[in-house]
Amino acid sequence: MHSHAVKRAPREHVEKHNHPGLAPAARPIVALVGNPNVGKSLVFNYLSGMYVDVSNYPGTTIEFTQGRYKEFDVFDTPGVYGIGSFSDEENVTREIVLQADAVLNVVDAVHIERDLFLTMQLIDMGKKVSVLLNFMDEVEALGLQVDAELLSQTLGVPVFRTTATKRRGFDRLDEAIEQARRGRQDAALHHKLHAMLAAVGSEAEALLVLEGNETIAARHAVASGTEREAIAIDRRNRVNRIIDVVLIEHEGRARLSATIGHWAINPWSGVPMLVAALYLIYLFVGRLVAQDLVKFTEVKLGQELWEPWVRGLVAPYIVPSSWLGTLLVGEFGIATMTVTYLLFLLLPLVVAFYAALALMEDSGYLPRLATLVDRALNAVGLNGGAVIPLILGFGCVTMATITTRMLGSEREKRIAVAILQFAVPCSAQLAVVAALLSGAGFAAMTIYSITIFATFVALGTVLERVLGGETTPLLIDLPPMRLPRLDNVIRKTAYRSYYFMKEASSWFFLGALGVGVMQITGLLDVWQDLLAPVTTGWLQLPRAASRAFVMGMVRRDFGAAGLYQLPLSAPQIVVALVTITLFTPCIASVMVMVKERGLKEAAIVWSGTWIVAFIVAGLLSQLLI
Amino acid sequence: MILLDKYMAAGRGVLPLDSAAKGSRLLIVEIPPGRSRMQLIRLGILEGEAVRVIERMPGGTVVIEKNRREIAIGAVLARTLLVAPIRFDHA
Numbered sequence: 001m002h003s004h005a006v007k008r009a010p011r012e013h014v015e016k017h018n019h020p021g022l023a024p025a026a027r028p029i030v031a032l033v034g035n036p037n038v039g040k041s042l043v044f045n046y047l048s049g050m051y052v053d054v055s056n057y058p059g060t061t062i063e064f065t066q067g068r069y070k071e072f073d074v075f076d077t078p079g080v081y082g083i084g085s086f087s088d089e090e091n092v093t094r095e096i097v098l099q100a101d102a103v104l105n106v107v108d109a110v111h112i113e114r115d116l117f118l119t120m121q122l123i124d125m126g127k128k129v130s131v132l133l134n135f136m137d138e139v140e141a142l143g144l145q146v147d148a149e150l151l152s153q154t155l156g157v158p159v160f161r162t163t164a165t166k167r168r169g170f171d172r173l174d175e176a177i178e179q180a181r182r183g184r185q186d187a188a189l190h191h192k193l194h195a196m197l198a199a200v201g202s203e204a205e206a207l208l209v210l211e212g213n214e215t216i217a218a219r220h221a222v223a224s225g226t227e228r229e230a231i232a233i234d235r236r237n238r239v240n241r242i243i244d245v246v247l248i249e250h251e252g253r254a255r256l257s258a259t260i261g262h263w264a265i266n267p268w269s270g271v272p273m274l275v276a277a278l279y280l281i282y283l284f285v286g287r288l289v290a291q292d293l294v295k296f297t298e299v300k301l302g303q304e305l306w307e308p309w310v311r312g313l314v315a316p317y318i319v320p321s322s323w324l325g326t327l328l329v330g331e332f333g334i335a336t337m338t339v340t341y342l343l344f345l346l347l348p349l350v351v352a353f354y355a356a357l358a359l360m361e362d363s364g365y366l367p368r369l370a371t372l373v374d375r376a377l378n379a380v381g382l383n384g385g386a387v388i389p390l391i392l393g394f395g396c397v398t399m400a401t402i403t404t405r406m407l408g409s410e411r412e413k414r415i416a417v418a419i420l421q422f423a424v425p426c427s428a429q430l431a432v433v434a435a436l437l438s439g440a441g442f443a444a445m446t447i448y449s450i451t452i453f454a455t456f457v458a459l460g461t462v463l464e465r466v467l468g469g470e471t472t473p474l475l476i477d478l479p480p481m482r483l484p485r486l487d488n489v490i491r492k493t494a495y496r497s498y499y500f501m502k503e504a505s506s507w508f509f510l511g512a513l514g515v516g517v518m519q520i521t522g523l524l525d526v527w528q529d530l531l532a533p534v535t536t537g538w539l540q541l542p543r544a545a546s547r548a549f550v551m552g553m554v555r556r557d558f559g560a561a562g563l564y565q566l567p568l569s570a571p572q573i574v575v576a577l578v579t580i581t582l583f584t585p586c587i588a589s590v591m592v593m594v595k596e597r598g599l600k601e602a603a604i605v606w607s608g609t610w611i612v613a614f615i616v617a618g619l620l621s622q623l624l625i
Numbered sequence: 626m627i628l629l630d631k632y633m634a635a636g637r638g639v640l641p642l643d644s645a646a647k648g649s650r651l652l653i654v655e656i657p658p659g660r661s662r663m664q665l666i667r668l669g670i671l672e673g674e675a676v677r678v679i680e681r682m683p684g685g686t687v688v689i690e691k692n693r694r695e696i697a698i699g700a701v702l703a704r705t706l707l708v709a710p711i712r713f714d715h716a
Contacts, residue, residue, distance in 0.1 A: 081667040086660065111694050117667050142693070232666045239669075261695070265680045265688055371697040375684030383699050384686070474686065474699030475661055477668060 031100035036079030037479035039164035044076040102180035123183035126203030130176040143250035156184035257481040264368040289352035302340030338512040353395035362484035380460025393424035398589040408472030423456040440570040511587030571624035583613030643685035643703035655707035
């Protein structure tokens with residue numbers, strides 16, 4: 001099949017327009033493209049082995065993975081239902097597809113009617129395509145039959161049957177790449193493409209312009225087409241006609257997984273399931289990792305092994321009490337506290353949280369959870385999709401703040417970031433809060449929880465009203481419930497943890513450096529003195545509590561930990577904990593917020609947390625103490 | 626749309642998706658223009674297609690099923706989609 005061999009296509013038009021992200025390479029590019037949850041990553045992992053590169057696509061916040069297989073560069077793309085410009089995911093997938101020399105289109109054979117829409121679009125774009133008909137085992141189990149030969153003839157591209165979870169059919173992936181070819185384009189569309197071709201250079205881009213893709217139209221300075229919907233409906237009808245002949249349905253059998261899936265979205269069974277899931281996460285992340293494992297890593301590895309070692313290392317050269325010594329190896333030193341914090345406290349937590357998230361994602365539970373809580377989140381101006389950053393926030397607010405990128409609109413990102421920064425206590429802090437509260441009794445615990453929750457709801461409701469605009473409606477295709485594959489969960493967790501540490505570490509260092517400078521220059525004491533009257537007068541707490549509040553800026557749990565040493569009554573504990581929960585998150589989360597949301601918005605949120613914290617806690621103090 | 630006319634003639638009203646009962650079979654009658662419309666077309670939810678409501682949450686978030694696929698539609702969007710119930714005893 002050498003006539004179809006995939007070679008590097010001439011790239012003049014590509015280079016001329018300088019697509020962001022992909023360096024011009026001599027190696028042919030193979031792109032794995034498909035709807036979400038169709039098993040692309042399994043194919044990608046198989047092809048690329050361990051040596052992959054995860055990075056952010058330039059100009060976007062979407063991560064994609066790139067690897068090498070034989071003479072090819074292989075790209076895994078974000079799952080999309082069509083090639084367009086509706087979201088950042090689509091933008092990334094579109095750019096990779098435009099540059100690809102061959103496309104391996106992974107299709108979920110069970111949901112072929114949905115997936116072929118994208119397949120047809122790829123074919124209409126004139127790309128060289130091979131279709132991997134995945135989940136063939138499930139097709140058989142469901143009593144369905146898909147005629148792969150007929151599908152291949154109708155589409156005009158080769159079709160390979162695979163079961164990615166069992167690596168069945170993967171021995172033919174070489175053939176799939178080699179034999180990828182242009183399929184049967186819609187005749188009328190093809191005709192129109194050619195009129196456009198001279199202006200934009202490639203059929204693929206010509207099609208996107210015809211489909212009204214403004215990004216591509218602007219890139220080539222042509223008017224974008226007005227037939228987006230007509231083309232889409234026509235394509236949908238072509239797909240339906242193909243499905244009529246290639247898909248044979250025998251009797252449908254209900255699967256256990258489908259039943260579990262229905263339980264998850266039924267309010268009566270779904271809410272208990274959610275509580276159970278959250279409890280399991282709490283046991284795993286909150287107990288096992290945050291308490292037992294971190295106790296070991298932070299104290300034994302960090303404070304007893306690493307910190308003395310690094311102090312000993314710099315001692316011959318730098319006087320520890322000098323300003324440089326303080327910055328490097330002092331109480332908040334960037335080589336001591338920050339390293340311990342990042343590697344021995346944050347990293348285990350982040351890994352645990354990402355693992356829990358990957359399990360929920362790969363099992364298909366997460367989108368159902370989003371469905372279940374959708375209406376409730378509407379009340380605070382978010383949709384069900386925001387459940388991910390909110391859950392992550394209980395792990396690490398910094399991590400969650402980065403995740404708000406995936407939300408549908410600026411308005412939602414703004415609300416979610418504000419809620420995270422104000423009212424979601426991270427795990428480092430929760431541990432201390434829980435310890436202090438359990439000593440203060442059940443009433444204290446209840447008052448604390450109600451106050452924080454009420455602030456959460458009030459803040460969301462106010463922002464919802466003030467910001468105006470409309471919440472993006474929830475619209476998600478629920479993937480079937482499946483047993484997650486361990487290797488995929490591990491990979492995902494590793495990528496994301498690595499990526500988070502890479503992105504966030506510098507902010508933690510910078511934050512520690514900032515506080516170190518404040519300590520040396522005496523600004524820290526000034527700040528504490530400034531807060532003291534408010535602390536003693538309005539909050540009715542000991543003067544020393546203001547030190548705990550300021551420490552809370554470095555690390556939220558420091559703030560809480562500082563309260564351990566103070567002789568506080570139960571009401572005072574509640575007031576102090578409400579204050580440190582509501583006000584300023586740790587300095588790294590502020591830095592990330594500045595990066596994500598801009599300086600102005602971050603400054604408003606940051607000062608807002610101080611104001612709200614002192615007002616709410618003060619009112620509580622007047623009531624309780 | 627002939628099918629639809631028949632149901633209308635039979636006195637079956639058109640209602641927003643969020644008011645449809647759980648378990649009912651529906652004909653999609655109207656999807657308002659906008660960003661979600663294109664996404665729905667890609668997913669195969671067009672005017673004239675038949676779907677089934679498999680869950681309706683308090684508050685109006687709806688999950689519909691079409692050919693073994695389940696699609697969750699938020700309350701805000703479900704309110705704007707017009708559907709007509711299909712009753713088999715009339716078919």
